[in-house]
Amino acid sequence: MRRNLRIFREFFRTCLVEELEYRSEFLGNLLSSLFGIAIAILTIQIFFFQTDQLGGWPYADVLVLLGIFNTLQGLIDFALKPNMSRLLQNIRKGTLDYVLTKPVDSMFFVSFRHLVFWRLVDVLLGLGLVAYGLWVKRYVPTLSDLLIFLVTLFASLVLIYALWMLLMTTAFWVIKIDDLSFVFNSFFETTRFPIGTYRGWLRIVLTYVLPAALITSTPASALLGNWSVGATLITVVVAGIFLWLSRLFWRYALRSYTSASS
């Protein structure tokens, strides 16, 4: 773990150098992020013209949820997404061979080698929105709220990572799908609203099969003081199980990997 952290620091440094080589249009990206979050808030407000509850959640709570959604989205775009297209390329061109000869966990390497820094702006904006939601509700989280929030947020990150890797690993067989991240996004978008918004089989799937319900709702509830030890434990355990599954799947995929011949 400590070792991986050191390696991650090196990835961080290298990517910073890489990004400075091609100075991205920081201002333009900042504007687009701001615009995106403004539209999201506006959409919520339109809902609340008609009703004062969304899936059982009042306005301020939904803002907190949306803030967490944005934070997680930012983190996905920061670390996971930039690596996806490269994994596909590595598999197709056979340069995954180099990754596999390195004395480093290959799953760790392919998921964090490339980072896009300006996406961290979304994380900051998301956290800002969370703070704003709390202010609207006039609620100051207690220390234990904050602690449970951090635990569940971390569990959510692990869960997202595991689901993401499960999907990305299919690239070993369907090496022609160029945008697997589209599939993931469609799923992840469902966590933008409280799980109560969904009805019927969709709700069942999102709760029990792909636990989208846990991803944003649990940390948001925790921060708003509505947590229980049971729900927190479940989130942590589910995250752990999915991470374990994704590792199993990755190992299985490597076994059947027949790199492109030279």
Added chain:
Amino acid sequence: MSIHVQHLQKNFQVHVRNAGWIDALRSLFHREYRTVEAVKDISFQIESGEIVGFLGPNGAGKTTTIKMLAGLLYPTAGQILVEGFVPFEQKVEFKKMMSLVMGQKSQLIWDIPPMETFLVNKAVYEIEERAFQRTLEELVELLELQPLLGKPTRSLSLGQRMKCELAATLLHQPKVLFLDEPTIGLDVHTQEKVRQFIAKYNREHNTTILLTSHYMGDVTALCQRVMIINHGQLLYDGDLQILSEKLTPYKLIEVRLPEVPSVSWEKYGELVGVDEGKVSLRVARERVTDVSARLLHDFSVADLNIQDPPMEEVITLAFQEEVHAS
């Protein structure tokens, strides 16, 4: 013993279909698979510090074998031990003491200078600062990298990139090095440089090297021992010189004369060509000394030169004749 391979075998399942869209559609629902035996049954051993040339035509099974040795492919059957490790277990200790260079694939980060890749490798291989500086210094000097370190990789030439590639794979001072066509696409001069480097590096660090190449020059310059593989089987494993003697039981004698007399050359050997002031003869190995002496006696020879037949010829014959290991 550095590398130990016994009855190694690798099969691939290949999906077959005919050309045309009807067959493409059919293959969507019903796929037919064919088993390709890329490596059939290979056994060999390599001592520490040896450089062994691994030769064979395209598709012979060279790269498949190397990938199994490097732990990238899972063998269908057979055993491999590299420095005591089973490669496919992919242990960290195993990866830290071996390296793989593929001439056609690059590990350098494209947009930034090679030094950045070196630093990533330093972190990944957990190389200590002191050791890193020392190794880097040595490699920079041997490969003449100084002017390249600060340039973005994308602006380097193919030869410069290969040198950096070699440096990147040697920073952790591997005990075993797999080189898969390291000189492909390089010009003659750079090829020569890379060869000299590999030879020197092997001498100084006693690194075990398994090399595949299409350029005979690489093999003759670096390897005493060659393994020849075709259709997934080892055809020959042994001394390059002995192979040459076995397959081409003759040498070429070139005689320079002030003027070429019109005599019957056939009594000396098989006439290969007569040029202005120069006669080339193909002579059986056991008759070479005898024929040379007679030539020197019979003519006023200006220069006499005895050569082995070109290695390309030997290898081509080896691929055709399927000689078996002695």
